[in-house]
Amino acid sequence: MTAIDVRGAEYAANREAMLAKLADLEAEHAKALAGGGEKYRARHRDRGKLLARERVELLLDPDTPFLELSPLAAWGSDYPVGASMVTGIGVVAGVECVITANDPTVRGGASNPWTLKKALRANEIAFANRLPCISLVESGGADLPSQKEIFIPGGALFRDLTRLSAAGIPTIAVVFGNSTAGGAYVPGMSDHVIMIEERSKVFLGGPPLVKMATGEESDDESLGGARMHARTSGLADYFAVDEPDALRQARRVVARLNWRKAHPAPPHPVVPPRHDPEELLGIVPGDLRTPFDPREVIARIVDGVDGADGADASDGSDGSGGSGFDEFKPLYGPSLVTAWARLAGYPLGVLANAQGVLFSEESQKAAQFIQLANQRDVPLLFLHNTTGYMVGKEYEQGGIVKHGSMMINAVSNSRVPHLSVLLGASYGAGHYGMCGRAYDPRFLFAWPSAKSAVMGPQQLAGVLSIVARQSAAANGQPYDDEADAALRSMVEQQIESESLPMFLSGRLYDDGVIDPRDTRTVLGLCLSAIHTAPVEGARGGFGVFRM
Missing domain, CATH: 3.90.226.10 (2-enoyl-CoA Hydratase; Chain A, domain 1)
Structure with missing residues (x-):
């Protein structure tokens, strides 16, 4: 009733x-859905690439839900809403997986402090619930102006990948574009790696950095292209001809995991x-x-x-x-x-x-x-x-x-x-x-x-007012009621918004x-x-x- x-x-x-x-x-x-805005979305499409959520959709089993997590990450900060990354839980080849996808329309998919927090939370969910983790990678690495907030705690991303693997939780990286500098360790530390011909670029240092560090002349493909990693370095386990093929192969990898839930479906x-x-x-x-x-x-x-x-x-x-x-x-x-x-x-x-x-x-x-x-x-x-x-x-x-x-x-x-x-x-x-x-x-x-x-805004403002009034009385000073009212109003508004x-x-x-x-x-x-x-x-x- x-x-x-x-x-x-x-x-x-x-x-x-x-x-x-x-x-x-x-x-x-x-x-968050708009990513970097129409200009950068159009530029991304003109390069023949899928958007981050389109990649997720092709990866998932047809007509299955995707539970997106932390879509408002970075709200109220200086960074775009969504933190240039999509994370969530979806079903791939019948297996529930945690999926993370860089959004390359936002500063080339570079990671800001909120991207890092969002990715670490996704890894935490994968570990606690023993969910295979699929990373759809296209990132220029750290957002350099904010490196002081990223570099030191960012090492936890790579630690997490190795701990997931050590716990027997599969990790899969599908590289759609650049995966450079520290980002190269995402495929480097994943159990399974898929790269795309003439698209994937994985290297610790790109041609300009190599030139500055060693004087060596190189190009993207010989330094870190998909074909090189598939034939020479061995970093790529699977070689795809385009993005849909890479996602198809990722689905096949999951299908071959022999992954089982700890509990059967409920009998009720x-x-x-x-x-x-x-x-x-x-x-x-x-x-x-x-x-x-x-x-x-x-x-x-x-x-x-x-x-x-x-x-x-x-x-x-x-x-x-x-x-x-x-x-x-x-x-x-x-x-x-x-x-x-x-x-x-x-x-x-x-x-x-x-x-x-x-x-x-x-x-x-x-x-x-x-x-x-x-x-x-x-x-x-x-x-x-x-x-x-x-x-x-x-x-x-x-x-x-x-x-x-x-x-x-x-x-x-x-x-x-x-x-x-x-x-x-x-x-x-x-x-x-x-x-x-x-x-x-x-x-x-x-x-x-x-x-x-x-506590509630009115209660918190009231407590501060009482303490200030008692302090004035203890010091033998008159209390400014007009200033008190202004303070209470300001504090209430601040606490309400926060x-x-x-x-x-x-x-x-x-x-x-x-x-x-x-x-x-x-x-x-x-x-x-x-x-x-x-x-x-x-x-x-x-x-x-x-x-």
Whole structure:
């Protein structure tokens, strides 16, 4: 049963606010899709080359989805939105793979600091989920004006490739153009390398650098062309005649990997949610100070009930909200909903903030729920809408520090895969307890309605005002109320802008800002990818719980 009135004024207002945010999001995504702009896209095409996303599309199995990751990387910085690279997860020859593709229409595919962060995040996802990694390479190397931010941390890219290989996770490089200087080590350290006749150029130093360093005269082909590497150096394992042929050969390489998922497909039938995911647009209020029931969100993203469950949740009387989830401790710690469910057929434990604030009871309930999920090897989904842990004398004396720490301890030491979605507020230590970025969720996404910071803008500005007022009083100085009002306004605006999802996504604090209606699809793709690696919970080792 649902309490959402899709014909009501409140629902309509929430939906309108969400659609406005989605329109803003689409405009920013369009900047990433545009790459270096029409001039450089046209120049690239005139050279007979495919664009980065076209290469990805030809690589993927027909009619299969591509989960693009970090599309807003570098948003709000001096670098183009998207960070001159496409990354994501897609199916190649029936195998889920992490794919990275340089965008050569943006400064020749040169890597800036955000490109590096985005590539490292893709490698992290490949390693954690044991997904083969395919690099579609065309890059002039580091963006030299920003080398001070790239050179030293950039070595991790090559370290990652060797560690993936050492862990038995296949790495494949398809070279479409230049792969020079440090970039030459991407094919150099990949398990399989495909190069294209008269297109691929792989060398540590191009002809001008060789001339400066040694005085030797050389040309691109003899120094690092595909034919030379296929016949002489042996760097190229496969020799392609053009880009489509290179992508065809990459698909054949993946088909011959004999790659298998650690877990078979789930045995349960996939039953659509009982309630329409389209309705997710009108659930979260435009003003996050207005509470909403997260059960309404859960009911629209998890699998519905089928006869095999042995229950009929059509009236919601079992605590399932009319869809296929069963609440754990529904009467205890009601500000946090904990529930067992399935999504895309996979078992799932869900933790969702109900009224924003986490009290001692919610913290203890969460810790127990996380332990149970680890006992049963069940992945966990965290749905954020929290202002943090409760403060005040009564709550401090009641042990909120101990109990909040217990929840964070459980999250920190849990070994089952975690997924996080920021629906609304995600402030303070509540962000940590709900498995924020610092707690290594396998994937973390945000809705356009989300906000995240150390605390809300008004609260933070108010704290600074109180401290300044007390300092003035302690020094016997008068307090300038007019200056205080200006300071509070400035701080509120700054914190508000820095807590918005596009700002945070630009810094790769999440893996993307998604349309609420796509949440189920996105999480289903993530759960499938996660089950390529073994899903095993902690059977102990949670550290000391302060009781």
